[in-house]
Amino acid sequence: MTPLDRRQFLVGVTAGTSALAVGGMPGMLRARHDAVASGLADPAFRPLPLGAIRPRGWLERQLRIQAAGLSGHLDEFWPDVAESQWFGGSAEGWERAPYWMDGAIALAWVLDDEGLKAKVAEHVDQIVRRQRPDGTYGPMAAASGGRPYDLWAILLANKMLAQYHEATGDARTLAAVEASLRSLQRSVARTPLFDWGKYRWFEGLIPIFHVYERTGDAWLLDLARTLREQGTDYAAIYAGDDITAPTPRRGRWTWDKHVVNTAMAPKAAALSWRLDQRPADRAFPARMLEILDRYHGQVTGMFSGDECLAGKNPVQGTELCSVVEFLYSLEILSSVFGDPSFGDRLERVAFNALPATFKPDMWAHQYDQQVNQVQCTINPDHMWSTNGPESNLYGLEPNYGCCTSNMHQGWPKLAAHLWMATADGGLAAVAYAPSEAKFTSRGVPVTVELETDYPFRETLTLTVSPERAASFPLLLRVPAWADGATVQVGGATPVTMAPGTFHRLERDWRGRTTVTLRFPMRSRVTVRYNDALAVERGPLVYSLRVEEEWTRVNADKPHRELPHGDFEVRPGSAWNYGLVLDPDAPDADLTFEERPVGERPFSPEGAGMRARVNGRRLPEWKMAHGWASETPPGLQSSGEPLEELTLIPYGCTNIRVTEFPRLRQ
């Protein structure tokens, strides 16, 4: 393409997209599918444009809680965003403002929240207006005190701005990203990526591909390959033994075992695969997850890292940044490879680890969550690998402010990736939550609504409404745990679907068609660290409901005025129970009961399910170092009375026991 052609192409895309800002979603999707992409393999599924999927039901309530909490207000009072050097201030000038904006953009457009959109637009304008003639933007030299600037923040800012362009069609933003990538190309030719930029090189491929799919300029793919050459090779790290060893408590911080790098990295191979379809790139993510599960896996679908990989002990921590980054990695993996197992994992992390680590009003969060977390206090006696005493406090910026700025992307990006477009004009259900998706199938606008209280219920009702008759497939992810799953179209006989697959439902759709999915949820008990038992059902993990005593702390610290204060949580009831539970036949010992899903779906009071199980206290299982001590290994005996215990979904708890010692019957 000559520069002139390219300019015309850009203008064409822009005109198309602005028309649709008025005219609605279908055109936006068409613009994206018309993109020039010959040098890049297509993903199996394409994400719909931001705003094409709207949350409904409990998911909408959750996102509105988030917008009313820290996410919608952080830029009003927290200096590292409010007075960021990115906006001409004098506070932090690296990753924090771009992190917050990356989540706030997704939140604003998923909710169609005009106030938040306007705030975000103003911040984008501040960045784009400050772009220098050489294409650089951001604080750069000023923020790094004359040292070489770690380009991670530029990779992140470009990813964030590409998302803004996706949402708005704003041509000026696309041009700014393109100019920044040109300057990045010159910069890495002089000084190769180092430190964070080196370990997170692949995040740069997201904006590179975004621009490439709209311009077709070959230099962009050269730049992508340069970043890959200069960046960390995770396959080499995971071929060695060092990655399998837990970082010792109060041990040494390393780049290779840094939990956020680890959570971001599974997408590297997927993005790399789009460049040249190397079979090794397709195979690596599953291998990486298998190693993480075996040596550092937690029952929530996460891995420990406080802040480096810390083994399977359920009192080690998992950083919030790693939770939201792992979700985004799983969304990219689902898109590129179309493998349903990534959707299973996405739900497991999103419905358990994500909500658990926030105060239910989303004004406070933890740095580290624990699977067995019975107390969250300022704890100088802690046993994290490299984190500090405030890491499991619920607060504004416990331990360190990265999670304060990065946590916002979790829920809205999940909502934006529930449904994706298939190459043959259909729609794939990658993950399930109440929502409405609009897409265009070969020119026919289609609305798909999903009404459900899943994951708290096992029935999902879809309504498919094309504007006029159309033939296309719905690809329905059948979770691997859902033996006996069925799909029923209208009043027809239900058809069985195979677990662990995408079930293809292809038909001529006309009018409104109801499709009912049923994913039977059976209780499962898994044997984990020190032989402890964990209870699962469907995508949810269940934990002991422990009474909570909240105490406000750090009130004298800056910016801790309510509602964004810091809180300790202590147990107000016993937690040290063993369970009477046969892992091979759990149904006999467990009773599940449906409850209304609350206004706050992920709070102890709002829990939409609960379970009953019998247990006895284990007086020898005590606190140690301010936490629950390690679960006592092997079969336990107790002379304490048998009690009926209440379990609720892990994501609804703030303190909890999740891995329980097993009692002799």
Ligand SMILES: [Zn+2]
């Ligand atoms: Zn963090």
